[in-house]
Amino acid sequence: MIPIKKPTIKRKDMDSVLSCMVSDDIGPGTLSGQFIAKVSDYLQCDGGLAFANYYFAIRFAFKTLGLVAGDKVITSALSPALYMQVFEDLELIPLVSDVDPDSGTILPTEVERLSADNEIKAIVVHYPLGIVPDIDAILVYDIPVIEDISQAFGAVKNEAKCGSLGKLAVVSTDEDGIITSGGGGLLLVNDKKYFPSLKALSESLAKEFFMPNLNASLGLSQIRKIGDLVERRNEIGKIFAQSLLKSRHKTLIQKIEADSVYYSFPVLINSTMNDVRKFARKKNVDTEPAFGHSLFTMIPELENNHYYQNAKSLVMRCLIFPCYPMLGKQNVILISKILAVLP
Secondary structure, rough: EEEEOOOOOHHHHHHHHHHHHHHOOOOEEEHHHHHHHHHHHHHHOOOOEEOOHHHHHHHHHHHHHOOOOEEEEEEOOOOOOOHHHHHHOOOOEEEOOOOOOOOEEEEEEHHHHHHHHEEEEEEEEEEEHHOOOOHHHHHOOOOOOEEEEOOOOOOOOOOEEOOOOEEEEEEOOOOOOOOOOOOOEEEEEEEHHHHHHHHHHHHHHHHEEOOOOHHHHHHHHHOOOHHHHHHHHHHHHHHHHHHHOOOOOOOOOOOOOEOOOOEEEEEEEEOOOHHHHHHHHHOOOEEEEEEOOOHHHHHHHHHHHHHHHHHHHHHEEEEEOOOHHHOHHHHHHHHHHHHHHHO
């Protein structure tokens, strides 16, 4: 079975990790600082912190902005379900936006609706499956924006790297990330006025909150080849998109002018999702509902709310196929053939 996701780890990556292990310095330390510095340089950010997991990166992004219990945050209905855990733990109030029906990105008109009668302290702009949202239309509200580029690392808008456009950015570096450290999360800052908050965090937290050197060594090896990783993903994604044109199904589209990244290959099913999944499984290709673990699935009352019909449709219809650099030529050919004849 071709897995839906697979980390792009090669011999050089393993050599980097082995060197760290031989040094006997595998806990939190200097390598995590080097990793965040390399990522900051690539994304054109001012700096940040490397945490032991994605949850900490999200949590401390809100803390860096100074949010407290009762503060309201706008986010997309298709943001990762993990956000709900953070909202609950920090006692923040999520105001959920519907999404564009063709791209799955947060709708600026929804941001306008939700901010009209509310005092909003932050907006989370998630980049679903590597697609770039209309962030310029959201930045005009002069509310601090946190970009979650976990699925769009390497995407570009207006010649600027996504992740450098808002006040803060977060990145998951888990095993299914575009770059992986085998587990972890990055918090990046694009406004130096937040440096005192970031410094206070780094000094007040126990070392267990931060990314170990062992993980950072893998991340360092990954960031050095990020251009090749993104290029290969996009090469495969474009092949799949051409094949899908022969079927009756569609894919999500990049609606605004930007260079997106194929995190996975999304298919908007025009039949029955189970039938398509069974068909792919018979050909030994794994698939997965694209938004089965989204914020929408964590808030039951959204399902029958007319404001969230686009998100509901994508949760029910959007299926992802494997699309990663380690896929291999023969598997790319196989999946291309399957996409062209989906039931």
